[in-house]
Amino acid sequence: MLWMSIDREKPMSLIRQLYTEIRTKILQGEITTGYKLPSTRSLAAELQVSRNVVVEAYDQLLAEGYIESTQGSGYFVASGIYLEQHARIRKQAEPQPQNIGEEAEPCIDFRSGVPALELFPRTVWGKMVQRVCQEAPASAFGYGRPEGQPELREVLSRYLYRMRGVQCEPWQIVMTSGATQALSLIAKVLLFPGSTVQMEDPITHDIQTIFRSAGATIQPVATDAHGMVMENLPKSPLTTPSFVFVTPSHQFPLGGTLPIQRRIQLIQHAREMDCYIVEDDYDSEFRYESAPISSIQGLAPDRVIYIGSFSKILSPGLRLGYLVLPPSLVKAYQEAKWFTDLHTSTLDQLALGHFIEEGHLEKYISRVKKLYKKRRKCLTDALRQVFGEQVCIWGESAGLHIVASFAGITFTHEHFAALEANGVRLYPVEEHAILKGRHEDKVIIGYGNVSEEQIQEGVSRLKSVFDRWM
């Protein structure tokens, strides 16, 4: 009756091995209802294991109902267990990664919105988290509140006033897992099938997807080199928009900064429509020609939903962002956050609070800003030197990317494939266009995470490829 195989070299415990063996035999119908198992003593002797091993394996099978025990007469396979095995899951190879997220790549990748990853303040951040682990009250390891830690929101509200002119009390802030979650919460609370959103065109494709998948219709508002053109806002739309969406500090992707006159007009428009403004202030800290421009939120705190993120100014990997809300919306967003993922990691929030409070964030921003300024100059100088009059550059006064067009080139998939084949990656503006066909001449060139050497090399690779078409 040697039907059990036990392997002492396996990392699995003997009890577990025995349990698994018997369970498999029952499920596959090898032994069926009423089958009497060997006594614990005889099976232990047979397998040369301690009797306790068999007793525990049987107990487990008993607890799960695979076997039954009758006082004095032993252990039997229970009824109703045989599972007709449908085709077992095949051990498939992992599907090819889709083009979602980041991949390692040997080529020079001018992806936008990625900060200088090699400069992340590893030591300071590590210390902050470790200190939080040591010093936080026990409640920090329990369930938190959906809007986030009060300590962080207090520090953040002061930071936002100081740096961005945002006027808010800490209770108007809801912490999120990055700006993307802020956007999906906005969609959840404000958008329904039939809703309308007025948006800059072009605008980040993923944001369009988030709003559309909530059932909203998007009304594109064409932008120029200064951002949204107010004359293009539909004046008497059939439906009142839920909100107007803008990236006023540094329009994505075109790079303009919305002038104060247009900001005022936008606020007046929102008041006339009785709708909100969603202000996505995604890389506003990186302005090179002058100090950062104050937020629209600071001009009309009752009308503006302000989205901020630490992805560009610190690290996208941390997934830390926030919403600043008009008072009337606070409760709805707290609830939406609760039913989405309860709250954002408490330890990360507390570490961020210390990081800001002790001045590390502002020191870090000023440090990387100098670097980005140099990279920007390196990039625009190289482009102008190599392409001369044939290159036209947009949006260079702020952010982590520029937009460029090259005389005579209308970009198609083939162009990007040819660039890729030559070890350099650019991104089409057209991908972010709502109305298609107007931005096929422009590419996005991010410079946050490429060194000056890579920039030089990248531009010369561009030249060698573009020469075929120019």
Place this chain on the structure above:
Amino acid sequence: MLWMSIDREKPMSLIRQLYTEIRTKILQGEITTGYKLPSTRSLAAELQVSRNVVVEAYDQLLAEGYIESTQGSGYFVASGIYLEQHARIRKQAEPQPQNIGEEAEPCIDFRSGVPALELFPRTVWGKMVQRVCQEAPASAFGYGRPEGQPELREVLSRYLYRMRGVQCEPWQIVMTSGATQALSLIAKVLLFPGSTVQMEDPITHDIQTIFRSAGATIQPVATDAHGMVMENLPKSPLTTPSFVFVTPSHQFPLGGTLPIQRRIQLIQHAREMDCYIVEDDYDSEFRYESAPISSIQGLAPDRVIYIGSFSKILSPGLRLGYLVLPPSLVKAYQEAKWFTDLHTSTLDQLALGHFIEEGHLEKYISRVKKLYKKRRKCLTDALRQVFGEQVCIWGESAGLHIVASFAGITFTHEHFAALEANGVRLYPVEEHAILKGRHEDKVIIGYGNVSEEQIQEGVSRLKSVFDRWM
């Protein structure tokens, strides 16, 4: 012309003060279009500040479009800026915290699902994070992939096989911000207005809310002391359910463990209906009478969406959970995660990976399990000693809570208020009932985060209050 107030004691820079003063005057209409500002030289002299301060403040106002400069003739207020000030946001007191999430409380709180927070492995976790900060590749600080870090999913798939009998490849796992996000992703991918879900009744109220708010209709399936009763599953429903939702390891709230026969029946039911099973395995590691019971997922990996969480076995504050998916669903969940919040914090994921890989998690579980076993015994002993035959206890073989009923008591809001007034907090099972009116005699008593002293004291407080009604 002394119209500017500069305060050298303020924490705000002089440039910022000057900028803010002028900006406010423009926005409030104190100085209007075409108004000529004093020259930088004269204003600097007037305010006794360096000329550079005025130049920088003016530059900022220029950059934002508040003022214009005409070569040689000075600075003027630009047109179109005056903003009619609507009622300014009133400085409101923060609204009273709603009953969402955790609050500090002086009373003995038998809340369920909260682990022993004072035992969180602060030192080890802090070290893990710090090491990740030091050693992770730079890409860890950039954008990650929606399904999470491959290192963690590799480690997790092995842990799940070892501990829970879950059969999956790492690519079938999508990391989430806790089980709640796993649930809301399931709602996003599988539920639409008109969808049907078959669920244990009673079942966690928040889960009902998440599914309902996606538009689904819930079909309650009454449970007994062993979990879902299969005979209660609607056999020929008008609409095919999207999935059957179960908590088989430890039914929430009633505490039963689903026997193998019912698991088999459930799989057969799902195959007949051609629907999925969602298995929420929320505190399966804490089983006291025998080793943990293997998952349903391990019996039918192609049918089961398995939800796991580190909230009960480590800390809810970390917000770390995951989905194990049938191969055909993997891509849809990766996309849903991407458009929800891109991905879960990379550093936290890597720290968790080390924590599991180096055996800390299993060591920790075995340590706290001993504690919970003692607390459970302390609680059930105290209840039986104090209430004798008048108490009936359910679901004590697993988890972090029990359910109890007390002879003659039907719980109402007044009962819970009276308990609260006497410094002890219990939770109604009825709150989690789908069909109301069948569980008003039962309360949930969590013991994960209460000491033995608190348990003793809490039970004696219960006694003093219950004596009025028994």
